[in-house]
Amino acid sequence: MKFAASAVIATAAAVLAFPASADFAKPEDAIKYRQSALFVMAQHFGRIGAMVNGKTPYEAKAAVDNAEIVAEMSKLPWAAFGPGTDKGMTTRAKAEIWNEQAKFKEHNEKLMGATAKLVAAAKTNNLDNLKTAFSATAGACKGCHDAYRKD
Ligand code: ASC
16 A cells, blocks of 8 residues: 555656656656757758858759758747756757747748748848858748757
8 A cells, every 4th residue: 555655656656756748758868859850951951051152063953852851840849848848868959949939939930931941042142142041041041049948
């Protein structure tokens, strides 16, 4: 009986400590997930960056392929910033993310809008359009990092 009661209390405590992030078993999983999505996004965004900066040759199909991955990845991290995921492993996420949810969401949406435009720009097969959309997307990355990432 004593054992059963303590098991119930332990379960309740675990649920309360990590309430609204049902998609992840534990905060560490959510943090790894969002870091992974952001990492993959940065890899593919960087490949577009190399093209727009003349470090690799401009190749229209590669630009579209990379932009599509960037746009898909840009949708993923936000669900992994749920309550209780401010700690659990090393993270540069600032506390403001959880204290200013509406503003954080605006940044997320700005990025998703910019990456959708990046795909559209890549599909025009015009390097100047790609450059413009790349800059806008980089600005959206930076705006969120400046506000919500510890450096
Ligand atoms: C990148 C990358 C970022 C953004 C940011 C834009 O390629 O990895 O985090 O662009 O540097 O300012």
